[in-house]
Amino acid sequence: MRIGIDLGGTKIEGLVLDRGGVEKTRRRVPTPSSSYEDDVRAIADMIAELERRAGGRCTVGIAHPGALSPATGLIKNANSTRLNGRPLKLDLEQLLGREVRMANDANCFAVSEATDGAAAGYGIVFGVILGTGVGGGVVIDGKPLTGAQAIAGEWGHNPLPAPGDTERPGPRCYCGRMGCIETWLSGPRFQQQFAEHTGRQLSATDIAQAALAGDTAAAAHMEVYCDRLARALAVVVNILDPHAIVLGGGLSRMTQLYGRVPELWKNRYVFSEPEYIVTKLLPPKHGDSSGVRGAAWLWPDERA
Numbered sequence: 141m142r143i144g145i146d147l148g149g150t151k152i153e154g155l156v157l158d159r160g161g162v163e164k165t166r167r168r169v170p171t172p173s174s175s176y177e178d179d180v181r182a183i184a185d186m187i188a189e190l191e192r193r194a195g196g197r198c199t200v201g202i203a204h205p206g207a208l209s210p211a212t213g214l215i216k217n218a219n220s221t222r223l224n225g226r227p228l229k230l231d232l233e234q235l236l237g238r239e240v241r242m243a244n245d246a247n248c249f250a251v252s253e254a255t256d257g258a259a260a261g262y263g264i265v266f267g268v269i270l271g272t273g274v275g276g277g278v279v280i281d282g283k284p285l286t287g288a289q290a291i292a293g294e295w296g297h298n299p300l301p302a303p304g305d306t307e308r309p310g311p312r313c314y315c316g317r318m319g320c321i322e323t324w325l326s327g328p329r330f331q332q333q334f335a336e337h338t339g340r341q342l343s344a345t346d347i348a349q350a351a352l353a354g355d356t357a358a359a360a361h362m363e364v365y366c367d368r369l370a371r372a373l374a375v376v377v378n379i380l381d382p383h384a385i386v387l388g389g390g391l392s393r394m395t396q397l398y399g400r401v402p403e404l405w406k407n408r409y410v411f412s413e414p415e416y417i418v419t420k421l422l423p424p425k426h427g428d429s430s431g432v433r434g435a436a437w438l439w440p441d442e443r444a
């Protein structure tokens with residue numbers, strides 16, 4: 141059986157999947173905010189408890205924030221900054237006495253949806269997180285694409301393509317650059333832009349609901365969002381040419397994205413004959429469980 145662990149900023153979630161991908165047990169504990177050493181210990185304790193419940197040794201896959209640097213073997217780019225510069229994979233392998241597979245949480249989301257989720261059966265899959273931040277991961281024939289710097293799929297810090305006059309230079313991003321895709325498409329920014337234009341404080345999903353109910357200001361805001369998302373994704377389509385793009389994160393619940401965004405990328409932005417563009421834009425099947433499930437699926441051939 142397979143263990144998947146999702147190491148988040150506030151919680152550590154773990155589950156056991158059987159050979160067919162059926163969840164056998166699940167556990168969730170708060171992330172110790174005390175130190176890196178306590179994080180490592182909490183993960184090891186979680187694995188011991190899951191194996192006790194599973195009744196035997198399992199493979200271990202871990203979804204983590206940031207990336208494991210191929211150059212140094214250390215975590216980088218993590219928003220849980222105490223992980224940065226730490227040899228998390230090595231420390232866990234020494235503690236557990238076995239190989240541990242690790243991948244960025246957006247990559248695990250993409251693996252989960254490509255393996256037995258919304259994009260099962262599609263060859264090239266781009267998984268997108270539209271939440272507090274904007275991230276992405278690429279899966280090709282069931283395997284995550286890591287890349288030379290372990291940043292494959294990290295499209296959130298590219299600049300918004302084809303910016304209009306009001307979109308230049310764009311908001312300042314925490315990464316130090318201006319106008320990153322994340323500064324236009326994240327949940328907090330979506331709500332902030334709506335409040336600036338209308339003076340109304342609504343959550344992202346409430347804005348989407350209001351648009352569906354005929355609120356013209358909300359509908360106009362949704363249309364602008366769809367257009368920016370279509371521009372940002374068209375660049376991915378032109379380079380990667382995926383069979384399916386799966387959305388995750390809180391904003392993936394905005395149902396109008398799935399019709400309007402492909403319409404826009406087809407007619408305006410993708411470099412191909414519009415009538416024959418077949419790339420699908422899909423809502424997630426496993427939702428918030430995709431991090432832990434994808435981590436478990438980092439061992440696709442496990443036969444135990």
Ligand SMILES: [Zn+2]
Pocket residue numbers: 296297313314315316317320322
């Ligand atoms: Zn940025």
